[in-house]
Amino acid sequence: MILYAITDRRLSAGGDLLQQASTLLRAGVDWLQVREKDLPDRLLFDVLRILVLESRRFGTRILLNGRSDLASAAGAHGVHLPSDGLPTDSVRRAFPRPFLVVRSCHSEAEVMEASAAGADAVTLGPVYETPSKSPFGRPLGIERFAKICRKAPLPVLALGGVSAPRIGEVAAAGAGGVAAIRLFCGLSNPFLAIPALRALAEQGEKCP
Template identity: 30%
Template sequence: MRLDLSLYLITDRGLCADHGLVETVAAAVRGGVTIVQLRDKHASDAELIDQVRRLKAALAGSGVPLIINDRLEVARESGADGLHIGQDDGDVEEARRVLGPDAILGLSVQTREQLARLDPSALDYLGLGPVFATPSKHDHAKPLGFEGLAALVAASPLLSVAIGGLKAEHVRPTRDAGAHGLAVISAICGQPDPQAAARAFFTT
């Protein structure tokens, strides 16, 4: 499965409530989303596995991979396409061993020190940020801004997607910083028309 980080959607169950999770994701993919991460800190493993199966059915034929946030066992049991973990959410090498060589594996990175410690051979991409402060994560690191993002991208040995308060108007400065794409939550999940919201990232 081709890894295209151009527009990376991270789900939020609350923000998706108006349209429902599956329809929000399906509409966003019709608008151009290239990769989806299922993120739900409060759902049980069983609930997440059910969500994965419904989302995979909706994504069938699209070529868009479905990644699980943090939950290694869910990624393994559900047939998802991969896993994304944070600095404190598990071991990269263990995740690669469990999921196998074909799974997509991503890691969140906030600092040059974290970059220096990682093993790029076990990973497929990095999530770099936050670029801006964001209400979706209250304990995030100090925002990088685009200058800080560019410094991290320049030091990164892997494909990178920028995250943190990004909207359609940030496509150009994110690309100028060297990132391969933008990861967003509320810019799509919280919008009245998720398809149009996704499409705006390609037309602004």
């Protein structure tokens, strides 16, 4: 199961993006999305370069939100396309595999469209109630989420309201991973908590 952390430097001490991202990387997340839309390109480029170099020790995949051109220039492993971002198929043609293309989705139709267009994975949500995702409508709920996971021909990562006690539930529902900001960035001790989150996911995957 993919543990997919999404940065938010406002949740780190002193707003230090690099420290937050580096800590998550070293603590054991599988994928790390740099999602700092207000930062200038050069600063994002420099941060990505540092993280990509550091990621070689841990096998973490570094993605950038929205900017496939900047991600590629910095040597990052992929891009995360927002639901209103560039077309998946256009990005895939410009950036062949192994460059990762991940898409934000909010419905079964969007998941299937992203898959057909060449996405490697999608985030799907909100699965649960969460204020940050209220503009996207009512939460899917775990039963509908599970139904979409069963139909989807690519990994579907749960997003929205996924707390530690719910990781086992989304894993049992067939999630290919969990994507979140606060679940990962709000940890007091990521080096202890992230292995514990992975253990919860593995327990859920074993459920019938």
